[in-house]
Amino acid sequence: MADRHAYARQWKERTGGKVVGYFCTYVPEELIFAAGILPVRILGGHQPSDVTEPYITSRYCPHCRDVLAQGLEGKYDYLDGIVYAHTCVHIGQAFACWERHIAPEYSYFIYMPASVQSLAALPRLSQEMADFRTSLEEWTGKPVSPGHLGQAIQNYNTNRRLLWNLYALRRKEPPLLRGSEALEMVLSGQMMDKEEHNHLLTELLAELPQRPDPPAPGIRLFMGGGENDDVGFLRLTESLGANVVADDHCTGSRYFWNQVPQDDDPLRALARRYLERSPCPQKDWVERRRLPIVHELVRDYSVEAAILTQQKFCDPHEYDIPIIKGLLEDMGIPCLFLEFDVTIPEGQFRTRLEAFLEMFSLDMVR
Numbered sequence: 001m002a003d004r005h006a007y008a009r010q011w012k013e014r015t016g017g018k019v020v021g022y023f024c025t026y027v028p029e030e031l032i033f034a035a036g037i038l039p040v041r042i043l044g045g046h047q048p049s050d051v052t053e054p055y056i057t058s059r060y061c062p063h064c065r066d067v068l069a070q071g072l073e074g075k076y077d078y079l080d081g082i083v084y085a086h087t088c089v090h091i092g093q094a095f096a097c098w099e100r101h102i103a104p105e106y107s108y109f110i111y112m113p114a115s116v117q118s119l120a121a122l123p124r125l126s127q128e129m130a131d132f133r134t135s136l137e138e139w140t141g142k143p144v145s146p147g148h149l150g151q152a153i154q155n156y157n158t159n160r161r162l163l164w165n166l167y168a169l170r171r172k173e174p175p176l177l178r179g180s181e182a183l184e185m186v187l188s189g190q191m192m193d194k195e196e197h198n199h200l201l202t203e204l205l206a207e208l209p210q211r212p213d214p215p216a217p218g219i220r221l222f223m224g225g226g227e228n229d230d231v232g233f234l235r236l237t238e239s240l241g242a243n244v245v246a247d248d249h250c251t252g253s254r255y256f257w258n259q260v261p262q263d264d265d266p267l268r269a270l271a272r273r274y275l276e277r278s279p280c281p282q283k284d285w286v287e288r289r290r291l292p293i294v295h296e297l298v299r300d301y302s303v304e305a306a307i308l309t310q311q312k313f314c315d316p317h318e319y320d321i322p323i324i325k326g327l328l329e330d331m332g333i334p335c336l337f338l339e340f341d342v343t344i345p346e347g348q349f350r351t352r353l354e355a356f357l358e359m360f361s362l363d364m365v366r
């Protein structure tokens, strides 16, 4: 979303409300929204920068360095606060540096259990949710009423359902939506007021079946791995005769696949959703939930080939990728592995993508 900062500034001016930046999709945005605050995911800018060198070493993943660079360069100067839910040490370091060297008015750390399958995880995270709600109430001076929280949960669940419906349009052949367009829609949802986003998604879902410029048929790709908000990379891939039809990214399906379940206690319901969601490798064994999820996506979206990406030095994804690659190859899905940096080497990636996709045209000739 190119004008993300302008949007947040205008929202702030229009509503007089606070804006909070969050570092990871394990942050329960519903609580922030229920407190009348706009949650905005902090993402990188994909521009070379050396401002992070004094604070974070070059062995941290490029996504974290890019995120911190955005803060140090003042791109998020409209943020009133920041929130982080514990996931990996890399993004934790970016949060800690931001807290110390940019020093926003408010910052909060949520202890997100590392073993989501543990029996202690649900009561522990439910208590974390309660503590976070209290902290937001103290900061804003306003209570987060059960009505506000219930409404926020409903808005977020509606948004998840709409995004799921949008993704379902990619099951068709050819898909009704490009992968780069789907990525932009998920990213805009991570930065916009959810009520407004829901309204736009509803309109779009009504218009898409009649779109005058549908994607042409192409090789149906699955994309999975670490953080990937590089819309330019997807456009490059799609310009070479492929359609990205499904993904397993925190900037894609992992963000919205699971709803907050019905529960008499809304804080426990939120905790259940974040424990049971489509997991990041930092939170669950790949065999337990990620493999079945990838298997289902590949089957339901009629995937023919896969691109697995990883941010350089990302240990959590580095462990999972060989296992996911093994599953895909057992399913007869050829894979291409690419390592991302703050900026991607476009010429080199183009050559590797062309060589990979060429295999399919040779297959068709045979």
Ligand code: SF4
Pocket (backbone or CB within 6 Å): 061, 062, 063, 064, 088, 089, 090, 091, 226, 227, 282, 311, 313, 314, 315, 316, 317
């Ligand atoms: S999980 Fe990987 S990509 Fe995501 S913040 Fe951690 S190191 Fe970076």
